[in-house]
Amino acid sequence: MIMPSILWFLYNLRKSQYYKLGDLEKLQNKKLASLIKHAYDNSQFYHRRFREAGLRPEDIKDKEDLKKIPITTRIDVQDNLYQFVSKELNPENCQRYTSSGSTGIPVTVFVHGNSEAYRAALFARPFLENGLRLYDKMLRITAVHSANVHWYEKFGIMRKMCVSPVEPLDSVIPLFEKYRPDAIFGNSSYLLLLAEKKNEINPTFSPRLIFSTAELLSLRSRKEIESAFNQKVFDLYGSVETERLAWECSEHTGYHMDVDSHVMEFVDNPNENVSYGERGEILVTPLYNYSMPLIRYEIGDIGVPVDDECPCQRGLPLMERIEGRISNFILLPDGRLIPPTAFLDLDDVSGIRKFQVVQLKENLINVRLVTNNSFTNEIHSQITEVLKKIVGNEVDIVIDYFEDIPRESSGKYMTVKSMLRSARMV
Structure with missing residues (x-):
């Protein structure tokens, strides 16, 4: 060159x-x-x-x-x-x-x-x-x-x-x-x-x-x-x-x-x-x-x-x-696709240092959280409310807590991941 x-x-x-x-x-x-x-x-x-x-x-x-x-x-x-x-x-x-x-x-x-x-x-x-x-x-x-x-x-x-x-x-x-x-x-x-x-x-x-x-x-x-x-x-x-x-x-x-x-x-x-x-x-x-x-x-x-x-x-x-x-869009039971950007509202919730939303099934989402000292039970409920507004009541939400959330092998950090390879637009 x-x-x-x-x-x-x-x-x-x-x-x-x-x-x-x-x-x-x-x-x-x-x-x-x-x-x-x-x-x-x-x-x-x-x-x-x-x-x-x-x-x-x-x-x-x-x-x-x-x-x-x-x-x-x-x-x-x-x-x-x-x-x-x-x-x-x-x-x-x-x-x-x-x-x-x-x-x-x-x-x-x-x-x-x-x-x-x-x-x-x-x-x-x-x-x-x-x-x-x-x-x-x-x-x-x-x-x-x-x-x-x-x-x-x-x-x-x-x-x-x-x-x-x-x-x-x-x-x-x-x-x-x-x-x-x-x-x-x-x-x-x-x-x-x-x-x-x-x-x-x-x-x-x-x-x-x-x-x-x-x-x-x-x-x-x-x-x-x-x-x-x-x-x-x-x-x-x-x-x-x-x-x-x-x-x-x-x-x-x-x-x-x-x-x-x-x-x-x-x-x-x-x-x-x-x-x-x-x-x-x-x-x-x-x-x-x-x-x-x-x-x-x-x-x-x-x-x-x-x-x-x-x-x-x-x-x-x-x-x-x-x-x-596309592969990380969330596919809902009614066929709607939710973009990863929709979950960035979690950034505004007090007490969260890091989060990751993982769709395990069409009706099951696992939310992984790393929190700080200001996190409370009320905030836990607030997170559920925020997510329900995004994905609806037909999807179960399970929240787990971690000391850290690892990056992908590529070095990227994925805030939203879908395990459903069918979650595609085309």
């Missing part, structure tokens, strides 16, 4: 974000047509899929035509991995990225050359747009696979120290103080723990920028993190398979979607786009990864697009919020 390529892509990305929406859509459609032709000509999987659907590249003229193409599932990628890779590439010469498997289905993607350089630029854009400088030091709370030292870091560019989100906080605080990062980037639950520890012992470091990712950021977590560090939190959304997808700017009016680099669709049951303000399953077509094309990739999340304009003057359209993993 050559640094000039990254800088060139980054220059263009920082410029294109201010295009008018109409111009962004023209750019997006141009990139889409090029990617579709490349995938048809070079990806064994998509060549076969197009022929099975009776399609040729010229049938996909813009993003509205994408619905003609069947959705690419995570199982598709798992079962046919090397058939996705461009025939001109040897996967052994590519950079390999594997998702954490928080959906239960880990997925690997390959990138190479300009695709890898573009991916790096796309990753960097929201940091730089929100105040990060190329020579700043960043503390990254991240999985081990992201901890590789890139060659440009040896020249002081985009330096980082990586800490696993499963690492005990007490052993990490001295490293924070010694490294003195200009920015922190990591899981929101770990940032909250760090904020609480900072309030307890008041470590001397004070980062200038805070970026959260990988988990739903509740209002309470945002407020506590911002209060502890006296800095605004910038929430970022993306995936290992696609890189950055959407991000907050300094206006915090929603998440700017990277439509100059992806097509993001929000669809409902009949595979039709939802209206603005409605939740839909997110399908992603990265427009830069010619190494391993993904078209209408089922990322596994639910989001809500909006037709609002941001005061920052960027043309990148907005997503109002991410509502969580």
Whole structure:
């Protein structure tokens, strides 16, 4: 990967974000047509899929035509991995990225050359747009696979120290103080723990920028993190398979979607786009990864697009919020699906330090709590009332108490989990 390529892509990305929406859509459609032709000509999987659907590249003229193409599932990628890779590439010469498997289905993607350089630029854009400088030091709370030292870091560019989100906080605080990062980037639950520890012992470091990712950021977590560090939190959304997808700017009016680099669709049951303000399953077509094309990739999340304009003057359209993993929606006996965000009201209940809602059966939910000294029997009853308003009286609620609630093996902390794999929108 050559640094000039990254800088060139980054220059263009920082410029294109201010295009008018109409111009962004023209750019997006141009990139889409090029990617579709490349995938048809070079990806064994998509060549076969197009022929099975009776399609040729010229049938996909813009993003509205994408619905003609069947959705690419995570199982598709798992079962046919090397058939996705461009025939001109040897996967052994590519950079390999594997998702954490928080959906239960880990997925690997390959990138190479300009695709890898573009991916790096796309990753960097929201940091730089929100105040990060190329020579700043960043503390990254991240999985081990992201901890590789890139060659440009040896020249002081985009330096980082990586800490696993499963690492005990007490052993990490001295490293924070010694490294003195200009920015922190990591899981929101770990940032909250760090904020609480900072309030307890008041470590001397004070980062200038805070970026959260990988988990739903509740209002309470945002407020506590911002209060502890006296800095605004910038929430970022993306995936290992696609890189950055959407991000907050300094206006915090929603998440700017990277439509100059992806097509993001929000669809409902009949595979039709939802209206603005409605939740839909997110399908992603990265427009830069010619190494391993993904078209209408089922990322596994639910989001809500909006037709609002941001005061920052960027043309990148907005997503109002991410509502969580489809697999972690709660499926009620009457067929309704409840998003994980609905349970964030528990954050406002006094006496709760940490909670986790686990659906064991359609009519049984287990609530796991870590409490503090202010917790009372009245609060126990209050929790039941809050949950009954969300899930109704047909669902039994069992509350258990723990000293701590462990993270997933990926390092993520799941506030809501469903054991029902059928709890899906599509």
